[in-house]
């Protein structure tokens with residue numbers, strides 16, 4: 001099947017495109033290169049432009065009439081930036097997505113897979129969240145994801161779209177060929193910072209928050225190998241209609257995680273295990289806006305998509321460290 005992949009020059013999009021190719025599908029990438037690097041679309045059907053450019057969308061569908069589904073990953077994704085620049089987040093993630101959805105429907109391409117986020121869930125003391133857990137996004141970024149989910153649900157209920165909403169937890173690592181990975185020069189996320197400290201590019205890795213109500217006091221996340229995440233999209237594309245039938249609704253929401261919570265200290269230990277040496281750390285206060293964290297209940301992903309993760313935390317960490325070694329060769333910067 002041909003699959004339109006918006007945001008296909010980005011971290012998850014480029015790797016999802018690889019998984020689609022390996023499964024015999026053809027990705028068609030639409031990306032403005034707002035953040036994703038041009039090197040990540042080499043050799044692929046690629047259209048540079050905005051998701052809300054209706055003329056461009058018409059041209060893409062004209063040139064690829066056999067597009068069978070759209071995976072909509074394109075978005076602004078930096079939580080801290082969204083606090084400082086909410087307008088850009090609501091405009092790009094919400095308003096422009098609305099234009100995209102309307103044009104897809106007009107073009108007779110109603111099958112949509114929307115990239116949402118675990119950040120839409122309300123903070124919870126139980127840590128495990130299922131698709132029915134309370135909603136409570138804590139940042140403009142997370143609210144933009146939730147608003148777009150609601151738009152998708154309303155359009156689907158009106159018969160304009162059929163949609164799978166995938167709520168990703170915390171992807172780490174690279175693809176099996178180490179062609180794509182985290183490309184941001186100054187990563188704000190925990191594993192990116194850990195890799196910098198491990199390579200001596202930082203004095204010490206700051207463990208921000210040691211008084212959370214977790215087993216060792218540090219924040220907890222559900223780190224999913226990005227290749228597992230990419231494979232979930234292949235399952236979603238291939239079983240799209242069957243999943244909607246199972247959900248008995250016009251929209252199906254599915255968590256994509258491992259089902260296991262890992263604390264920051266456990267993540268540090270995983271990096272040390274893979275590297276075979278210790279990583280300098282220092283304890284620091286909680287960062288504003290950080291949540292204690294959560295992990296996914298993945299029953300629905302297993303039952304509806306027939307998908308579950310195959311890779312371990314150590315696999316994901318090893319993949320991220322291997323990509324860090326490889327990155328300069330691919331992108332020209334360490």
Ligand SMILES: NC(=O)c1ccc[n+]([C@@H]2O[C@H](COP(=O)([O-])OP(=O)(O)OC[C@H]3O[C@@H](n4cnc5c(N)ncnc54)[C@H](O)[C@@H]3O)[C@@H](O)[C@H]2O)c1
Nearest residue numbers: 007009010011012032033034035036050051073074075117
């Ligand atoms: N990385 C994560 O931890 C994570 C977690 C949960 C959900 N998600 C979601 O997954 C998706 C992909 O995230 P990512 O980490 O790969 O981010 P990314 O920034 O690497 O990729 C996003 C891509 O979208 C493109 N883009 C942004 N706005 C655009 C627009 N208006 N028109 C066309 N292209 C545009 C960017 O150039 C970039 O290549 C996002 O929707 C994000 O919200 C990511």
